[in-house]
Amino acid sequence: MPRILIALVLVAVTACSKQQPNTEPVTEVPSAAAAVDAARLLAAGDDWANWLSYGRTYSEQRYSPLKQVNADSVDKMGLAWSFDFNTERGIEATSLVIDGVMYTTGSWSIVHALDARTGEHLWTYDPEVDREKIKHGCCDAVNRGVAAWKGQIFVGVFDGRLVALDAATGEVNWSVATVDTELPYTITGAPRVIDGKVLIGNGGAEYGVRGFISAYDVDSGEVIWRFYTVPGNPELGFENDAMKMAAETWNGKWWELGGGGGTVWDAMAYDPELDLMYIGVGNGTPWNREIRSPGGGDNLFLSSIVALRPDTGEYVWHYQTTPGETWDYTATQHIILADMEIDGKTRKVLMQAPKNGFFYVVDRATGELISANNYTNVTWATHIDMETGRPVEAEGARYIDSPFVVTPSYLGGHNWHPMSFSPDTGLVYIPVLDFPAAYGQPEDFLYRPGTANTGVSGVVGSLPDSQAERDAMRPLMKGRLLAWDPRTQSEAWRVEHNGPWNGGTLATAGNLVFQGTADGKFAAFTADTGERLWDFATQTGVVAAPMTYEIDGEQYVSVAAGWGGAYALVFGEYVQAESMPNVSRVLTFKLGADGQLPDVDWQPNVVFSPPPRTATAEAEEAGFALYQDTCMGCHGLNAVSGLLIPDLRGSGLIHDADSWDKVVREGILASRGMASFADHLDREQSESIRAYIIREAHRGKEVQEARASVSAAR
Numbered sequence: 001m002p003r004i005l006i007a008l009v010l011v012a013v014t015a016c017s018k019q020q021p022n023t024e025p026v027t028e029v030p031s032a033a034a035a036v037d038a039a040r041l042l043a044a045g046d047d048w049a050n051w052l053s054y055g056r057t058y059s060e061q062r063y064s065p066l067k068q069v070n071a072d073s074v075d076k077m078g079l080a081w082s083f084d085f086n087t088e089r090g091i092e093a094t095s096l097v098i099d100g101v102m103y104t105t106g107s108w109s110i111v112h113a114l115d116a117r118t119g120e121h122l123w124t125y126d127p128e129v130d131r132e133k134i135k136h137g138c139c140d141a142v143n144r145g146v147a148a149w150k151g152q153i154f155v156g157v158f159d160g161r162l163v164a165l166d167a168a169t170g171e172v173n174w175s176v177a178t179v180d181t182e183l184p185y186t187i188t189g190a191p192r193v194i195d196g197k198v199l200i201g202n203g204g205a206e207y208g209v210r211g212f213i214s215a216y217d218v219d220s221g222e223v224i225w226r227f228y229t230v231p232g233n234p235e236l237g238f239e240n241d242a243m244k245m246a247a248e249t250w251n252g253k254w255w256e257l258g259g260g261g262g263t264v265w266d267a268m269a270y271d272p273e274l275d276l277m278y279i280g281v282g283n284g285t286p287w288n289r290e291i292r293s294p295g296g297g298d299n300l301f302l303s304s305i306v307a308l309r310p311d312t313g314e315y316v317w318h319y320q321t322t323p324g325e326t327w328d329y330t331a332t333q334h335i336i337l338a339d340m341e342i343d344g345k346t347r348k349v350l351m352q353a354p355k356n357g358f359f360y361v362v363d364r365a366t367g368e369l370i371s372a373n374n375y376t377n378v379t380w381a382t383h384i385d386m387e388t389g390r391p392v393e394a395e396g397a398r399y400i401d402s403p404f405v406v407t408p409s410y411l412g413g414h415n416w417h418p419m420s421f422s423p424d425t426g427l428v429y430i431p432v433l434d435f436p437a438a439y440g441q442p443e444d445f446l447y448r449p450g451t452a453n454t455g456v457s458g459v460v461g462s463l464p465d466s467q468a469e470r471d472a473m474r475p476l477m478k479g480r481l482l483a484w485d486p487r488t489q490s491e492a493w494r495v496e497h498n499g500p501w502n503g504g505t506l507a508t509a510g511n512l513v514f515q516g517t518a519d520g521k522f523a524a525f526t527a528d529t530g531e532r533l534w535d536f537a538t539q540t541g542v543v544a545a546p547m548t549y550e551i552d553g554e555q556y557v558s559v560a561a562g563w564g565g566a567y568a569l570v571f572g573e574y575v576q577a578e579s580m581p582n583v584s585r586v587l588t589f590k591l592g593a594d595g596q597l598p599d600v601d602w603q604p605n606v607v608f609s610p611p612p613r614t615a616t617a618e619a620e621e622a623g624f625a626l627y628q629d630t631c632m633g634c635h636g637l638n639a640v641s642g643l644l645i646p647d648l649r650g651s652g653l654i655h656d657a658d659s660w661d662k663v664v665r666e667g668i669l670a671s672r673g674m675a676s677f678a679d680h681l682d683r684e685q686s687e688s689i690r691a692y693i694i695r696e697a698h699r700g701k702e703v704q705e706a707r708a709s710v711s712a713a714r
């Protein structure tokens with residue numbers, strides 16, 4: 001069967017084994033692995049050499065005081081070593097480095113420990129996630145990293161487990177299910193540890209879950225507290241007063257539609273002085289509030305920043321960025337804490353650029369909104385009213401009577417890709433994306449547990465039918481590195497990129513900002529002006545955020561490269577135009593190194609050889625609707641895949657109804673991540689999807705031929 005060949009460079013090359021190993025002993029390394037405790041985490045900002053937790057410090061600034069690599073020296077930086085993950089799915093981790101050892105994660109929540117100086121492999125822990133579970137993941141088999149505490153490494157596993165590993169060996173100390181594993185919960189975020197408690201949330205909102213975050217005892221794995229972000233069925237009573245208060249902002253029977261959503265799938269931060277931790281809360285299930293909470297309501301704590309007591313999980317305050325969210329506007333995006341002078345006073349602030357397109361500066365002691373302004377083009381609201389702290393919505397933005405083109409859309413003006421803050425420049429470096437989408441009311445809505453329930457028609461519905469219109473959309477999908485001044489709520493500078501889905505950022509005292517890009521570059525810019533000083537061809541799109549550390553007086557800059565995530569899966573139409581393969585590796589750089597990567601051999605074009613169209617137009621159309629509902633999230637919008645997963649238009653299986661059905665309904669490829677859809681589709685429906693794919697294969701073939709003749713004529 002013809003299959004897309006994503007030629008893999010699977011040889012575990014450390015590209016620069018040529019690199020001279022440094023023979024000096026690592027100095028001052030505590031004898032125990034991952035010797036991280038409360039005192040060390042609290043002082044992480046002054047620990048220049050290490051990167052002890054996800055955002056480097058509890059304030060999650062992703063700023064390093066290291067400056068050996070700086071605006072003057074960065075052009076001498078080259079590849080010191082690389083480590084191949086041996087997987088072909090998205091890579092989103094920020095690595096930790098603790099006393100010379102790097103702990104990082106690849107796809108499928110696989111943890112690796114490496115010698116941070118050489119890239120030498122120390123151990124790997126594979127939680128052996130059942131690949132079928134991917135059907136509950138909106139956005140690829142990704143993981144954003146680990147947490148460390150007193151000789152243990154903690155990882156949140158895709159299927160909902162939280163696992164404690166012996167940092168020296170990678171052996172499992174304990175493992176607990178943090179979720180009801182019957183439900184479509186997933187974990188992709190990095191745990192954090194505060195004073196002997198491991199904190200972990202989860203994802204899966206549109207698939208039908210009720211969001212929460214829990215704290216586990218580092219030693220025993222016992223749950224200490226759990227905070228739900230949305231109320232349950234009021235008849236069963238409320239867990240606490242916060243839930244009682246939240247329930248007053250809901251209507252209808254949201255608990256029967258999968259539990260309301262509001263998952264805590266990424267951001268956390270902690271202020272030890274105030275003894276407050278902050279979490280970012282996600283979107284509703286379904287996205288459309290008309291369906292979720294008929295009659296309206298703010299629907300707390302969806303799309304909110306919530307402050308909790310880390311000891312007990314007790315609610316302290318919240319700030320809701322998008323009351324009554326109806327656009328998939330999560331507020332799970334990166335939260336940064338900083339102290340800054342505003343109107344002559346030093347304020348303890350919290351900053352967030354959530355999906356909805358506004359940048360918020362909030363007083364983190366009280367939750368009071370200090371300022372807000374849009375950091376990108378916004379069509380759903382005109383501004384944030386500073387009296388009420390609420391957005392002033394644009395007329396029609398709720399798409400109740402007619403469709404509305406919403407910017408930002410469900411991918412957000414900024415997604416999970418971490419931003420960074422430099423206390424030197426006072427700027428926040430945001431990976432911004434532009435991505436408009438038309439939202440409409442569906443004619444009817446049937447809640448289907450375990451599948452993506454948006455309750456919005458058209459939204460991830462379709463690309464325009466005509467190729468010319470599709471091509472015209474491409475320039476609308478843009479991405480940039482934006483330097484934002486949070487005090488003045490205005491742009492300092494920007495660098496436009498080719499495509500929207502770029503990497504997280506790192507700021508350093510060397511007047512540098514580092515970022516990887518969708519088009520396969522890892523680049524350094526001056527932090528004050530955004531001048532591009534250096535880049536390296538990564539052979540793959542980079543979406544994760546870089547980090548930096550020092551060993552024996554040498555500064556290293558490292559990034560986990562590997563194209564993937566929601567945009568990479570769904571927007572094949574645009575991704576294929578840029579054609580980046582997934583080559584998943586840790587790439588680590590330092591001054592004076594000149595390592596090379598082996599060549600990548602991959603075939604970016606889909607090979608079309610469809611059978612004749614024999615089905616009725618009705619069957620093809622029915623197949624289209626089913627495809628967009630059930631298959632699009634992995635195989636790509638309008639049957640054009642992002643090539644991480646086979647483009648069905650090029651599959652040999654479209655020639656044979658029985659073989660097709662064996663994959664689609666009997667699940668013979670389930671162990672490879674292609675679950676059975678027998679629960680959702682009968683044979684006739686699976687056949688109509690095949691008919692639709694055949695139609696699209698013919699269309700794709702024509703487009704490919706037309707493009708080839710245009711380029712031949714040039």
Ligand code: HEC
Pocket residue numbers: 001002003134135136627630631632633634635645646648650651652653660663664669672673674675677681689
């Ligand atoms: C959660 C992700 C996901 C969803 C949703 C999904 N697939 Fe797949 N599918 C995969 C993966 C991963 C593979 C590749 C498996 C492998 O490596 O062999 C695949 C492979 C296939 C193949 C085999 C292609 C080939 O030539 O090898 C077919 C056919 C297929 N899928 C059809 C469908 C249809 C039809 C739907 C919707 C009803 C669907 N898939 C939904 C992940 C998904």
